[in-house]
Amino acid sequence: MPKMNLSHFEAAILFALFSSVVLGVITKRTDEERLRYGVRCFAYFVAALIGLGWLMKLGHG
C-alpha cells in the first residue's frame, strides 16, 4: 500500500470533510436539512482549524 504524506492542513481538511458528511447524514430529517447541516459542520471545522492555527502561531511567537 502506498504511503501518503499530507500536511497538517490537508489532513485536517480531509478529516473535516468526511466527518461532516457522516454528521450530516445521521442528523436531521430531510435531505435539505442534512446538506445544510453537513456544510455548516464543515465550515465550523475549517473556521476552528484556521482560528486555532493562528492562535498557536501567535502563542508560539
Next chain:
Amino acid sequence: MATNVRAQAEAPPARGWYGVVFLAWLVPGGGHFLLKRPGRGALVLASVAIMFLLGLMMRGTMFQPQTGDVLTTIIYCGGFLGDLASGLFYLLTVWLGYAQPDTAGHVHDYGTKFLVAAGLLNVLAMVDAYEIVTGQKE
C-alpha cells in the same frame, strides 16, 4: 411535547434491532442499506472506508488495549474500541497482518486519529440505524 409523546406512542414496536446494529457495525452503512436508505448508507460507507484507508496509508497505529493509570487505560482501551468499531475493515486489516509500530511524526499521528475516527463515525451510524429500526427516526 405532546407531539413527541404521540409520536412515541404511535411508533411501531421495536423489531429485531440486533441484526441491523450488528450489520451496521460489521459493514459501515450496512444497517442503512438493510433499512432501505441506500443513499445514506453509501455516504456512510464511503466516508468510513476512505477515512480508514487514509489512516492506513498514513501508517497509523492500531491501539492495543492496555491498562495502567487512568489516562493510559482510557487512551488505549478507548482507542482499541474506536478501531474495533470500524467492523470488517478492522478485522480484515488485523487478519492481513497490519502492525504499524507507534512512530513519531505528524503523518503517523494523523493516521492513528483517522483510524479511530472512522470507527467512531461508524458508531454514530450504528446509533442512527438503531433509531431508524426502533421507529424514533425516519
